[in-house]
Amino acid sequence: MYITHPIAVSRSVLLMSPDSVEVVAAAVLHDVLEDTDVSREQMTRDWGRRVTGIVCELTGDKLLSHHDRAQQNIAHARSLSRGARMVKLADRHHNLMSCEMLASEWIDRYYRESRALLLNLNADTVNAAFDTFLEQSYTQIEKLEALVRGRGANATQK
Secondary structure (H helix, E strand, O other): OOOHHHHHHHHHHHHHOOOOHHHHHHHHHOOHHHHOOOOHHHHHHHHOHHHHHHHHHHOOOOOOOHHHHHHHHHHHHHHOOHHHHHHHHHHHHHHHHHOOOOOHHHHHHHHHHHHHHHHHHOOOOOOHHHHHHHHHHHHHHHHHHHHHHHHHHHHHHO
């Protein structure tokens, strides 16, 4: 299951930036520093400074709580490089499209965080494909909101 996510993210980035091999590589690797023992130095040696730089822009501090890391991501979104912004949007888009079966409480928190994050990512439009993914992500947030509200209504009817 793990490999499907970075592949989906990289395919989306490829649609947004077909000429940027380094940004696509960063999309494949975007969770590696957070989720594995690979070091920044090793990634730089294997993939170069630009790819590693983008991945580092997207890597959260593992020592922070989920809430604090989410708030840091939201605040940091405005300062992301163009490449990192594309990877962040593709990552969030894939996560939003994949989370309908999760617990309502998690979905509720995630779509609220996503709305704030996307507002900051939208501060400087990248290109038309980016705008399309952004719009699709907002549409999915609305669907998730309705799903959570529907689950809440079903729970109160029982």
